[in-house]
Amino acid sequence: xxxxxxxxxxxxxxxxxxxxxxxxxxxxxxxxxxxxxxxxxxxxxxxxxxxxxxxxxxxxxxxxxxxxxxxxxxxxxxxxxxxxxxxxxxxxxxxxxxxxxxxxxxxxxxxx
Amino acid sequence: xxxxxxxxxxxxxxxxxxxxxxxxxxxxxxxxxxxxxxxxxxxxxxxxxxxxxxxxxxxxxxxxxxxxxxxxxxxxxxxxxxxxxxxxxxxxxxxxxxxxxxxxxxxxxxxx
Numbered sequence: 001x002x003x004x005x006x007x008x009x010x011x012x013x014x015x016x017x018x019x020x021x022x023x024x025x026x027x028x029x030x031x032x033x034x035x036x037x038x039x040x041x042x043x044x045x046x047x048x049x050x051x052x053x054x055x056x057x058x059x060x061x062x063x064x065x066x067x068x069x070x071x072x073x074x075x076x077x078x079x080x081x082x083x084x085x086x087x088x089x090x091x092x093x094x095x096x097x098x099x100x101x102x103x104x105x106x107x108x109x110x111x112x
Numbered sequence: 113x114x115x116x117x118x119x120x121x122x123x124x125x126x127x128x129x130x131x132x133x134x135x136x137x138x139x140x141x142x143x144x145x146x147x148x149x150x151x152x153x154x155x156x157x158x159x160x161x162x163x164x165x166x167x168x169x170x171x172x173x174x175x176x177x178x179x180x181x182x183x184x185x186x187x188x189x190x191x192x193x194x195x196x197x198x199x200x201x202x203x204x205x206x207x208x209x210x211x212x213x214x215x216x217x218x219x220x221x222x223x224x
Contacts, residue, residue, distance in 0.1 A: 004155075033211055035212075040216075040217075041216055042116075042201055042214035042215050042216045042217050043156070043201075043214050048210070048211050056211065059211075093156075097207070100146065100161060101158070101205075102158070103148075103156040103157070104155055105154065105155040106155060
């Protein structure tokens, strides 16, 4: 497709379970971003890749969160031992210089 | 650090009313400024942007002017429609290819 694709759209996880969220960016976009959006709030930055290099992971809330983009295209955000406070919408965006960021529809994670 | 402050919502207007959503920012440098819109059930979409002081971004009848002296980027539309009902986010970034810093969002409801 032409846009940023995220899967799954919805994920329910039991507390303590590991989850993996996938992002397929727009083809050719060098930069890829992950954001976390809590209910009623604006997106909060988690981490950022340029090609396969993770340039900034300062927004990851704990060492349970891990992101990778091994071939500079698809990215996976992994959350280990999920907690209730991890419940949020996880947004992926890709961009190229001058074009602005294009967002996927997000993955809504609910930890029960 | 950098931050964005938006007026609290929700904002409820009648069709054809004038819209203003206030946005101010705090930045250490000279960022680009953006308005994103999130329609119900959809992902974030770039509405308009401005890259330097006094630039005016416009799209779909919406406009916003980058005011360095007041550190503001207020969103305006002369005549809103029911289809404009959505959540609007003000954001900033540097070079357009670095992580976005978002405001909390303002929900707009337009009634016929």
